[in-house]
Amino acid sequence: xxxxxxxxxxxxxxxxxxxxxxxxxxxxxxxxxxxxxxxxxxxxxxxxxxxxxxxxxxxxxxxxxxxxxxxxxxxxxxxxxxxxxxxxxxxxxxxxxxxxxxxxxxxxxxxxxxxxxxxxxxxxxxxxxxxxxxxxxxxxxxxxxxxxxxxxxxxxxxxxxxxxxxxxxxxxxxxxxxxxxxxxxx
Numbered sequence: 724x725x726x727x728x729x730x731x732x733x734x735x736x737x738x739x740x741x742x743x744x745x746x747x748x749x750x751x752x753x754x755x756x757x758x759x760x761x762x763x764x765x766x767x768x769x770x771x772x773x774x775x776x777x778x779x780x781x782x783x784x785x786x787x788x789x790x791x792x793x794x795x796x797x798x799x800x801x802x803x804x805x806x807x808x809x810x811x812x813x814x815x816x817x818x819x820x821x822x823x824x825x826x827x828x829x830x831x832x833x834x835x836x837x838x839x840x841x842x843x844x845x846x847x848x849x850x851x852x853x854x855x856x857x858x859x860x861x862x863x864x865x866x867x868x869x870x871x872x873x874x875x876x877x878x879x880x881x882x883x884x885x886x887x888x889x890x891x892x893x894x895x896x897x898x899x900x901x902x903x904x905x906x907x908x909x
Contacts, residue, residue: 751794751896754801762789763804765811765845767832767883769866774881780848781830783883787840796834811835811847815899819863820906822876825855829862829884859886872908
């Protein structure tokens with residue numbers, strides 16, 4: 724009887740998951756593509772970061788983009804770019820590497836307010852976190868080949884990142900397709 728009740732609960736969750744946001748897409752807000760300063764945002768998907776362990780934030784060097792549909796944190800919503808500040812957003816990725824570590828620190832840049840456009844780059848102060856704090860055991864690194872995986876996943880290498888499940892959920896919400904995993908380390 725107990726098994727039947729559990730099976731029924733699971734079936735109800737599977738049927739109603741899309742309607743209730745169970746898949747995680749309620750965490751994101753779609754920002755439409757815009758041109759000009761208002762459409763500029765910080766793309767931190769490949770950003771390397773610097774971190775002083777005494778600080779709760781990492782300083783990440785991000786690329787400035789515009790005229791691209793992107794996502795940000797739903798709790799913050801889309802903020803237009805200005806001459807003084809840009810918002811960090813996720814425009815989608817085609818492939819990524821996965822670092823298997825629950826305790827390595829990385830920058831959680833999604834939605835943060837960054838500095839102005841400085842020749843196609845901007846700096847963002849991103850909260851330092853771990854995959855363990857997100858109830859996961861791994862995080863992604865974008866723009867690093869398999870040859871660089873060991874260095875990218877070292878405890879003293881800092882990147883703007885997210886957990887694989889967050890990237891898959893964001894990519895689905897964006898409609899950009901599921902990114903390929905090009906490597907795992909270790």
